Amino acid sequence: MQTNSQFAVAIHILSLLACYPGEPLTSETIAGSVTTNPVVIRRILGSLRRAGLVTSQPGNGGGWKLTKEPGTISLRDAYTALQSGSCFALAPKPPNEKCLVGCSLQQILQDVFEETEAAMTAHLASLTIGDIVARL
Template identity: 35%
Template sequence: MNSSHFSISLHILTLLDKVNGQLLNSEYIAGSINCNPVLVRKELANLHKHGFVQSKEGKGGGSTLAKRPADINLGEVYKAVKQKGLLGESKNEPNPDCPVGKQITQQLNKLYSDAENALIKDLSLKTLKDFSLGFD
């Protein structure tokens, strides 16, 4: 993941929470986010794959939450949405002839994975319901 995926997913989930089971279509959602509907549909496809939303195709179709907001944990959402590591994960290949270069990638990955777990643990303390209640 990077920047926007998590933001967009949370925006979508919040909207779906707020309308209480009503189906929202991708164009409406995109209007709230101010982005392209296809981007929303891709994000919805991922949320669907991970069981957070349900979609209905065809006329009058749209998406709705597949779980109760109190059962949607933000740490889980993060993990579902994440595509690459938060830190690092570059295609850079350090010099294998240098003792530091040879091991740095592995060492950094370990460090990053610990740090990211701390972040996920923090996110896991909150549910969509909590997040959504923060809005007026």
């Protein structure tokens, strides 16, 4: 499956910022650590900023900082900030309406996927950026 790596990069970014508290890091500096292009970093940081996890400061001496203590930022916060969709997807075309099974299955699948993802994010909620940094 082609899964995007935004979540992994987001955790990387947040951990990096947590390691340099107070000191704003530029997207270029972060990109140097992640080994990618600054724009890729800024795209992800944009999502994290919209979720209120980081702040940015343009101009000379600017950069990015965390808005909260690393211990109060859960991995679920980062995950939902990206809103890069679900792990699961329904079939591209809806099932045959003449089939009794397929007809009612849609809603059931949707519910199951939702529950399953909730189980996953519940685990993510139990881990914070502080925990990650502590493991380094």
